[in-house]
Amino acid sequence: MGAITLQRLLLDSKGLERCPFPIPTGWFFVDYSDTLKPGELRNVHLFDQEWVLFRTEGGQVGLSDPYCPHLGAHLGHGGKVVGENLRCPFHHWEYDTAGFCKQIPYAKVMPPVTKKQAILRTLPMTEKYGLIWAWFDPQCEAPSWQLPHIPEMEDAGYACTRRGTWPVNTAIQEIAENGVDFAHLKFLHGAPGIPPAVVNFEKHIIDINMASGYIVGRGYGPGLNVFQFTQEGISSTMISYTQPITAERSQMNMSFRYKDYPEGSKELHISKKLVDHMIGAAEGEESAGFESVDFVVWNHKKYRPNPLLCDGDGPILQYRKWFKQFYTAADTDTLAKV
Amino acid sequence: MAEVRVTGRDGSERRLEASNGIALMDTLRDAGTGVEGTCGGACACGTCHVYVAQNWVDKLPPKSEDEQMMLEAIGELVEVRSTSRLSCQIQISDTLAGLALEIGPVP
Numbered sequence A: 001m002g003a004i005t006l007q008r009l010l011l012d013s014k015g016l017e018r019c020p021f022p023i024p025t026g027w028f029f030v031d032y033s034d035t036l037k038p039g040e041l042r043n044v045h046l047f048d049q050e051w052v053l054f055r056t057e058g059g060q061v062g063l064s065d066p067y068c069p070h071l072g073a074h075l076g077h078g079g080k081v082v083g084e085n086l087r088c089p090f091h092h093w094e095y096d097t098a099g100f101c102k103q104i105p106y107a108k109v110m111p112p113v114t115k116k117q118a119i120l121r122t123l124p125m126t127e128k129y130g131l132i133w134a135w136f137d138p139q140c141e142a143p144s145w146q147l148p149h150i151p152e153m154e155d156a157g158y159a160c161t162r163r164g165t166w167p168v169n170t171a172i173q174e175i176a177e178n179g180v181d182f183a184h185l186k187f188l189h190g191a192p193g194i195p196p197a198v199v200n201f202e203k204h205i206i207d208i209n210m211a212s213g214y215i216v217g218r219g220y221g222p223g224l225n226v227f228q229f230t231q232e233g234i235s236s237t238m239i240s241y242t243q244p245i246t247a248e249r250s251q252m253n254m255s256f257r258y259k260d261y262p263e264g265s266k267e268l269h270i271s272k273k274l275v276d277h278m279i280g281a282a283e284g285e286e287s288a289g290f291e292s293v294d295f296v297v298w299n300h301k302k303y304r305p306n307p308l309l310c311d312g313d314g315p316i317l318q319y320r321k322w323f324k325q326f327y328t329a330a331d332t333d334t335l336a337k338v
Numbered sequence B: 001m002a003e004v005r006v007t008g009r010d011g012s013e014r015r016l017e018a019s020n021g022i023a024l025m026d027t028l029r030d031a032g033t034g035v036e037g038t039c040g041g042a043c044a045c046g047t048c049h050v051y052v053a054q055n056w057v058d059k060l061p062p063k064s065e066d067e068q069m070m071l072e073a074i075g076e077l078v079e080v081r082s083t084s085r086l087s088c089q090i091q092i093s094d095t096l097a098g099l100a101l102e103i104g105p106v107p
């Protein structure tokens, strides 16, 4: 990059963008499994466009582009789940969750292309941890990795139904950059010091270990992060699954889990306090969780592709380089801005 | 420009002037030969089915996989022969002057 030029430092600001990022590629949370009954269908806004979310009578979940490949009717306005298919209201063509046209009620011959390939764009889907997930890739490529096993969400012996959702006016790359911005923990959150931290990047996974094990986090692509907070040998887990709604708008969602400790125990008390601390202010803690301090920064900042960093800053540039892998379809001009 | 000799489904004989660079289907449709060309050349409807004269089979560009599949699909409902083509897949050029064909049956 070379030395920062004065011209750039002083005048860059006028040309900065808030969110120059494409929608990243990865697994993303769509909704909670129990909110979508067999036969149900609704429109959702995700990945900078509208989609039709549906569940077949047999229980398969589908997320489809809204516009019918036949004559362009919106499948989410008057469309219906019929058996294992989504039926268009206009001429009753039917599509399965993989986007294959399974039925044209009046054609004597099904167009051969319908046998060969999907004609409607649908996203690869899975259900895990009680959540519905979609694989978004701007070029419709198949998933290149799978969601991990999360004991706190999937195994017996864990409790807590607490979860939250927060809209934020920025992109996922900006939100997650906080995870490697250790200096802000002292100055924005009011932590007693800048915590020592180790970060590792490996394929689609990022590992963060802060304050010698106080916070241990692992990110799986742009759409899933699992953070464990540990105090006095007791851990609580934050499972965070943020959705890209538009290029400049995201929805943060989190579930909080800890071991199924007996009511009234000291362990339960610590577990609960840790969860309080993840979100906002907590008893006996000087520092603030993300809710009270991060939003004001996220909602107003702009992205500096060429920041001036100093010693003591976290591995911001390594993080950005790692994150670029999720902009799978970006051209070089776009990549230069992110 | 190519002159094409067309036998209708009723057996009538016609000569049509076909313009270069467009699909044979367009000429047949616009001349009211009974070819509909509903899908516009996407190998999805089969309504542009023709039988070309035996001596023209090898002079035409070969069938694509999509054309082959559509012909097989209509073959379950109507008679498809070794001379069957989808006229939407044949582009007119001077080399086709004198092409003789018969409008085929459709589903």
Ligand code: FES
Binding pocket: A068, A069, A070, A071, A072, A073, A088, A089, A090, A091, A092, A093
């Ligand atoms: S527009 Fe959907 S079936 Fe015709």
Ligand code: FES
Binding pocket: B025, B036, B037, B038, B039, B040, B041, B042, B043, B044, B045, B046, B047, B048, B070, B086, B087, B088, B089
């Ligand atoms: S026009 Fe439809 S197959 Fe030729």
Ligand SMILES: [Fe+2]
Binding pocket: A178, A184, A189, A290, A294
């Ligand atoms: Fe923060």
